[in-house]
Each structure stands twice: as C-alpha cells, then as structure tokens.
Amino acid sequence: MADFDLESLIHVEQSFYDAGYADGFAHGRIHGLIEGRALGREKGFEIWEELGFYEGFARTWRALLVKQGRGDDRASQHIRQILSTIAQFPRINPSQATTSSESSTNLPLNDADFDIMKLLRQIRSRYKVLCAALGVRPRLRAADVGDAEDAGVEMDADEEMNGVASQRVAPGSSIPVWKLDSAGAKKPVTNQDLSF
Template identity: 30%
Template sequence: MSEGPEAEDLFDSILMADERFRGDGYREGFERGANRGLQEGRRHGALHGAKLSAEVSFYSGFGHTWKCLLQNGTDPRSRKRVRALESLLSLLEQSPLDNPQSEKLKEDMDKIRARFRQVCSMLNVSADFKDFMKSSEGTSF
C-alpha cells in the first residue's frame, strides 16, 4: 500500500469521522431540542394566559355585578363598598393585561388580588377564586 496523500486523507477521514458525527449529532439534537422547547413554551404560555384571563374576567364580572347591586344603597357601608369595587375595577382597567411581556404584570396582578380579597372581606363573601371556579364548572350554556 502506498503512503501517498490518498492514504493520509483516508486515515484522517477515519479519525475525524467520530468528531464529525458527534458535531452533526449535536447540531441535529440542538435543533430538535430548540423546536420542541418552543412548542412546549407556546403551550405553557397559552395555558397560563388562559388561566390569567379567566381570573381577570372573573374579577371584572364580580366587580361590575356587585357595583350594580350596591350602587343604589344610601347607607355609608354601601357607599364604602362601592368605592372599593370601583377601585378594583380601576386597577383592572389600568393594568397592562394585554401585554404579557410587561414587567408590571405580576405586580399589578398582586395588587388586583389583594384588592379583590379586601372587597370580598367587606362583602363577607369567599375570597378564594378557585371556589368560584369550582361552582361554575358544572354550568353549561
């Protein structure tokens, strides 16, 4: 067998095959992992976005309903409750809920939840959002 450039190229290609296959495998695995990560991220975001949307919609409906029920009351307690409900509704309107990238979103949701608990305490109703969701699961339209 001759020891010319062809033999060296063949020898180099055999030695470098492991490195080449490892590099190819890494790139292929990285691409698949990145695609799968994007898909899982989208699913995760959609799920949590839907939960947050249901929670905010509930607070809004809760606030508007109780405000309608109490707004004609003339006693000081009713007026105080209406002001608290208006404050909750104002927080909901001012929050950047349409921008999931907002840095204020978590802070605003914490404020909204705290105000909701305060209003529930004033109205003497359960403040656990999950309790309200459980009672509506059996409802169909």
C-alpha cells in the same frame, strides 16, 4: 493509499457529535416554540378567566351598591381600585407589539420592569380586601376543585377554601349527603378566615 487522510479518523467522533447536536438543537427549537405557545395559551386563558371573575364580581357589586344608594362608601372605593388595577393589565404581548395601533394601550411597551405576576397578586389582594369590606367570603378555588363540584362531590366552606374535596356518605348507603349547620346560620366573616 495516498488519498486516505488518517488525521480525519481522529476527529470522527467529534464530527458526528457536532452534526447530531446541530440537528437536535434545530429540532428542539421547533418543538420548544410549539410547546411554549401551547403552554402560554393555556396559562394565559387561566389568568384571564381569573381576571374576568374579579372584574365581573366588582362590576356586579358596584351595580348593587349604586342601586342601594351606597355609591360612596368604603366598598365602592375598593371596587374602583380593583377595576382600575384590572384595567392596567396588558391586553397584548408587549414584546411582540410593533404597530402604532397596538401601542395605544395604557401599557408602556418598552418597559422591561413590568411584572405581570406582581400586578396579578395586587389584584388578588384587592379582591380579598373588597370581600372583607362587603362581608362576603372570598371564593378562591383551584381548577381541580371545580372539577370535583362538576362530578357531584359536596364541599363545605372550609374545604372549598383549602381546595380539598371529600365526599360525605351516609352510613350504610352510597348516597352522598349534605352537611347541615347546627344553627342553620352562616359564620360571620372575620380576618382570621382569610388566607393571604
């Protein structure tokens, strides 16, 4: 009985807690990195898909305006602004860039004040201004609305802007029908139609 330390029994619960905490922390760190990378890839793809849409939209309209000989009007200035803002968007992760070839981009890599979401909001607002200058309705859709369109659900312009999809069915039938405008003409785009 002289070898047995009674004092160690007092702290046995705390020692088990500490060992479990250390194991759980190490395990959580590994899974947190894996889940964080997966979520980062998913959200990064969504952002780049949106930016690709804006850039393609601007480049297409720029080509159309140049072909029409309207390369110096207000819409062309908005196109140049949106394309230059998209060009400022970082194409690498600034916190992981270490080589000199990666630091040749236009992004200051050590700038801790760089705000990606602020730049994305600026691009979105420039897109809305460009659409207003062109007289085109801005197409702002959520991902679930695109899935509804793929499933064959018809939406009118107001539902598409609000991200709400409702299927219209003819009375006494299960076949969806399209909504017809009374005059067959589009509504003119006004500033009240834009949601900021």
